[in-house]
Amino acid sequence: MTTDTTPGPDRSFLFVLGSSRPHGNTEILARAAAQQLPRGTRQHWVDLAQLPLPDFQDGRHESDGWTVGETEEELRQATVEATDIVLASPLYWYTLSAHTKRYLDYWSGWLSMPGSDFKQRMAGRTLWGVTAMADRDEVVADGLVTTLNHTAAYLRMRFGGLLTGNGSRPGQVRDDEQAMIRAKTFFARETAFARFPYEEQAESR
Numbered sequence: 303m304t305t306d307t308t309p310g311p312d313r314s315f316l317f318v319l320g321s322s323r324p325h326g327n328t329e330i331l332a333r334a335a336a337q338q339l340p341r342g343t344r345q346h347w348v349d350l351a352q353l354p355l356p357d358f359q360d361g362r363h364e365s366d367g368w369t370v371g372e373t374e375e376e377l378r379q380a381t382v383e384a385t386d387i388v389l390a391s392p393l394y395w396y397t398l399s400a401h402t403k404r405y406l407d408y409w410s411g412w413l414s415m416p417g418s419d420f421k422q423r424m425a426g427r428t429l430w431g432v433t434a435m436a437d438r439d440e441v442v443a444d445g446l447v448t449t450l451n452h453t454a455a456y457l458r459m460r461f462g463g464l465l466t467g468n469g470s471r472p473g474q475v476r477d478d479e480q481a482m483i484r485a486k487t488f489f490a491r492e493t494a495f496a497r498f499p500y501e502e503q504a505e506s507r
């Protein structure tokens with residue numbers, strides 16, 4: 303099922319930059335897509351490499367609970383306040399960068415925080431992906447698409463898809479004309495609720 307979800311003033315985009323270098327290709331591509339968002343659409347940008355976020359520690363089954371750090375709390379607030387979460391991660395070893403993966407791991411903690419309504423709040427929101435990669439064939443990013451789709455399916459979110467661009471040196475993605483064209487309409491595309499493959503099979507029976 304797809305629905306017209308054209309962004310507007312009621313939408314608030316969180317851009318999570320996950321490169322390990324500043325002003326890289328992924329950010330350039332994400333900013334090119336963001337430029338096309340309608341006026342009034344709120345945007346909040348965070349650069350994970352600039353934040354002192356420690357590695358996630360799995361305290362989900364500890365009876366004493368766990369202490370929430372300042373950076374973690376800032377990120378949690380930014381995440382739950384967004385209607386749209388854009389993971390802008392370079393393709394590292396065919397999947398998310400470590401910075402981005404670390405941020406996502408925190409979602410598991412937020413899901414099981416005492417009194418947490420994280421799962422309810424995320425349901426119905428939209429997850430998007432933006433990635434830059436050295437390979438010219440976007441098929442090598444299929445693993446990343448699967449990760450994002452399944453993450454969205456688990457949280458009953460919509461999945462907007464993955465915007466890809468080619469580049470190795472910073473700035474090189476600007477030479478990928480097709481990627482820059484795709485960026486112009488990326489956030490205007492229709493989105494659907496993400497489904498696990500077994501759910502799609504059951505629905506088609």
Ligand SMILES: Cc1cc2nc3c(=O)[nH]c(=O)nc-3n(C[C@H](O)[C@H](O)[C@H](O)COP(=O)(O)O)c2cc1C
Pocket residue numbers: 321322323325326327328329391392393394395396397434435436437442468469470471472473
């Ligand atoms: C640790 C690391 C792993 C990488 N893995 C891949 C990969 O699996 N496939 C690929 O096509 N490019 C890979 N690259 C190249 C980057 O995706 C490419 O340089 C991209 O432009 C980096 O984006 P950025 O400028 O936003 O950091 C890798 C680069 C690094 C540093």
